[in-house]
Amino acid sequence: MNSPVDAHRRNWIAREEQAERMIPLVGGLYRNHGVVTSIHGRRLIGLSSIDLLKAHKFARQAGADELSLDASTRVLEALLELEPGPASLDIARLHQAYVDRGDGADLVDFLRGELVEILDGEDGPARPKDVVLYGFGRIGRLLARLLVGHAGSDAGLRLRAIVVRKGSEDDLVKRASLLRRDSVHGPFAGTIAVDEENSTILANGTLIQVIYSDDPSTVDYTAYGIEDAIVVDNTGRWRDREGLEQHLKSKGVSRVLLTAPGKGDVKNIVFGINQDDITDDDRVLSAASCTTNAITPVLAAIDEAYGVVRGHVETVHSYTNDQNLIDNFHKGSRRGRSAALNMVITETGAAKAVAKALPQLAGKLTGSAIRVPTPNVSLAILNLTLERTAPRDQLNSYLRAVSLHSKLRQQVDYIESPEVVSTDFVGSHRAGIVDGLATIADDDDVVVYVWYDNEFGYSCQVVRVIEHMAGTHPIVLPERANVTLETMAELAGA
Incomplete structure (x- = not known):
């Protein structure tokens, strides 16, 4: 038996x-x-x-x-x-x-x-779009992993080159090693080979040219067969239009995307919210910040159903390379103190930046941040006063429905578990994950907790923006699941 x-x-x-x-x-x-x-x-x-x-x-x-x-x-x-x-x-x-x-x-x-x-398309696959990564830090290397991972089809994005300043004689080997091994995100899923003579990295069949330069305006990309490329600037050295337009002076470049909040009149794009604001004439764009990408879709959903009167966003953010490992001089307040030993109160422009994607929230949000001794995954706490009463179960049901069925389902995730902690969200493809069990609701005052992988989740959003710029973002089907936030609000009884 x-x-x-x-x-x-x-x-x-x-x-x-x-x-x-x-x-x-x-x-x-x-x-x-x-x-x-x-x-x-x-x-x-x-x-x-x-x-x-x-x-x-x-x-x-x-x-x-x-x-x-x-x-x-x-x-x-x-x-x-x-x-x-x-x-x-x-x-x-x-x-x-x-x-x-x-x-x-x-x-x-x-x-x-x-x-x-x-079905039955007659145009055939589109020509892949050349992409160049200018800078190869935390976001640059994750973008490389994502772009290589997306290279299974000939109709999408094609990573052609990375541009860095040469740090040592064995710079290429070190760059490849950092791509191969990552203390937070684990090993690269595949094989990597280095050709020092030709200054290339071969990753899962994607041949990446490594170009050494300290001047974004003087690289001749056409010399490497790169044409009409989108340059993704990961350095953060230039954030205004004048600085970023230096890339456009290089041969073979058509557009520039910044992986940091843009200043001045540079459009800050949060995919899922305002990507349709991108026009053919936009040569320079920003993918905003990781925090802005995490909170804007959730705020958009809540505002659609309940109306946001005002709010405060408190970000508990993992430390970044901008901080010091051990106490040392830093031009910013408090950031000179050891990132690995301290919680550091600092400023964030994420709350104000939300208004660039959601103009209806302009002037309604304040924000601050606390950097904490963790290497990745952050938490945004949205303390909001709403126009209408939001019972806790109703609000959670609505946000769960948004994560499953709305136009924001690629951006917003939802979870209910009494045991999840920050490391459980490493590698999330979503911009933000609502922690339903942490939600607090008292009449028209609510507190919503949103986890986000400030490295990988943000990088996924950046790739979506690149795909939209290139016209290669895949159509999302079935459409019937892509219902409006207004419909979701009605279903939730909001």
């Missing part, structure tokens, strides 16, 4: 084997068709069988039914049969749409009707 222990073990092995069979289906859709698959926002590309099982189980934590492996496999096989064009497809939502509206139709025929926008 089989024991319950044996039965559970056999069931696990069977599920693991089924997940393993899904891996080539996910990979084939990505490599051959440029299709990025996900389950409620959890990307499936490059996942192990165990991670695929975890992605399927996540639906229950998000308040939905667990998606079966059988259902996922059938959707993936049907998609391969349809041979769609580049897109971001949520197979959980596609399956649910089939359950709700399929009426017994053949799955392939149903999906053909749902995905008509990406």
Whole structure:
């Protein structure tokens, strides 16, 4: 007679084997068709069988039914049969749409009707867009990892070069080593080879030219076959239009994106909120800050449903390279004290910067920050007074719905767990994660806690902005899941 222990073990092995069979289906859709698959926002590309099982189980934590492996496999096989064009497809939502509206139709025929926008295209894949990383610090290296990871399709972004100041004779080897190993984000997922003679790094088949320069206006990118490139400035040395436009003087550059808050009239773009403000005439743009990207989508959602009268944003932020490891001179107040030993009160412009993406909140928010001795993942505390009463359960239900079904589902995540801590959010692809159990609500006064990976989550937002600038951001389907915040508010009773 089989024991319950044996039965559970056999069931696990069977599920693991089924997940393993899904891996080539996910990979084939990505490599051959440029299709990025996900389950409620959890990307499936490059996942192990165990991670695929975890992605399927996540639906229950998000308040939905667990998606079966059988259902996922059938959707993936049907998609391969349809041979769609580049897109971001949520197979959980596609399956649910089939359950709700399929009426017994053949799955392939149903999906053909749902995905008509990406089927039978006659234009063929678009030419990949050249991208140059100017600077190779924390954000630069994570952008490199993301861009290399997105290189499975020929229709997207193509990392062509990084530009740095030469630090030593073995500079190239050291740069490659920092890309290969990361104390926070772990090892690079793949292989890296260095060619010192030609000053290149080969990462998973992506050949990256390393260019040494201290002047953004004098690099001839065309000498390396780079044309019409988007330069992503990760240095933070220039934040106004005049400084950033130096890049445009170099041959082969068409546009510039800053990975820090832009000053003056430089547009600060938070993807999901105001990317449609980008015009063809915009040559210089900013992707704002990590904190601005984390809080703006959540604030937009809350303002849509309840109206924000005023508020204060307190950021508990991990230390950065701008601070000193041990006490030393720093031009900024308090930042000269040891980052590894102290909590440091400092300023933040994130609250004011929100108004650049959400003009209706101009003058309504104040902000401050505390730098703390952790290397990554930060926490924004939104203390808000609202126009309408927001009962705690209603507010949480609304924010959970936003994370699953709204136009902000790539930016906002939601979690309810009494045990999560900051390191649990390392590697999150979302701009911010609402901690539902921490929410406080008292009539029209609420406090909402938003975690964010201030390195990786922000870098994902930057890549989305680059894709939008390049016209390569994949269409997100199914559209029926992409309902408005107003509808979400109505569903939540707000």
